[in-house]
Amino acid sequence: MSRTDACEELKLDNQLCFALYSTSLLMTKIYKPLLQAVGLTYPQYLAMLVLWEGDGITVGDLSGRLLTDPGSVTPLLKRLEGIGLITRTRSSSDERVVELHVTEAGWALRKQAEAFPLCIVEASGQSVEELLALKDQLVTLRSNFRNAL
Structure with a gap:
């Protein structure tokens, strides 16, 4: 057997991971023009989906729903706040906790995303x-x- 004779289990087209990865890439490409029309990136859109479900949740709750680290969503949330779609406020009961609220512009965006x-x-x-x-x-x-x- 030569080194180029791949076993079936190691062929790219037989990999579940590649099927999921390549499908995800293509789905993101389908979303791209839709999201560009409303001024969002795909990660920002995912965050807005969560916020539209539960306005007033915490950064920790959001990162949990998105399966990410809270620190990694902070720059994304700052951008969403900067374009006027959300507000971030410290909790009155625990100032370590940041609560997220959708603005009127954020709710208007939801109508477009429907x-x-x-x-x-x-x-x-x-x-x-x-x-x-x-x-x-x-x-x-x-x-x-x-x-x-």
Whole structure:
């Protein structure tokens, strides 16, 4: 066997990690023009999705939902505050805690973003039901990976 004879398990196209990675890259490219039209990056959009669900949450809550470190979301939140979509205030009961609130401009942006999910469904070429089943599988996979750590 030559060194270039790859075993099937190590071929790129047989890797779950590459299927997930490359699909994520392409999905982000689909989102890019939608988000550019409203002045957001993809990570900012994810943060706004969480804030639209729970206005007044803390930085810790947001980072937990996004599966990131609180320190890594701080620059993103500063930019969102700088463009007037959110406010950051210290908690009156614990000044170490920063609470996040959506501004009127942030709520207006939500109205524009309501069209995004349909754009993603259309680009996928799949039904809503198929996409929901896939999302459920991915959430289970993510949970299993978290439990394995």
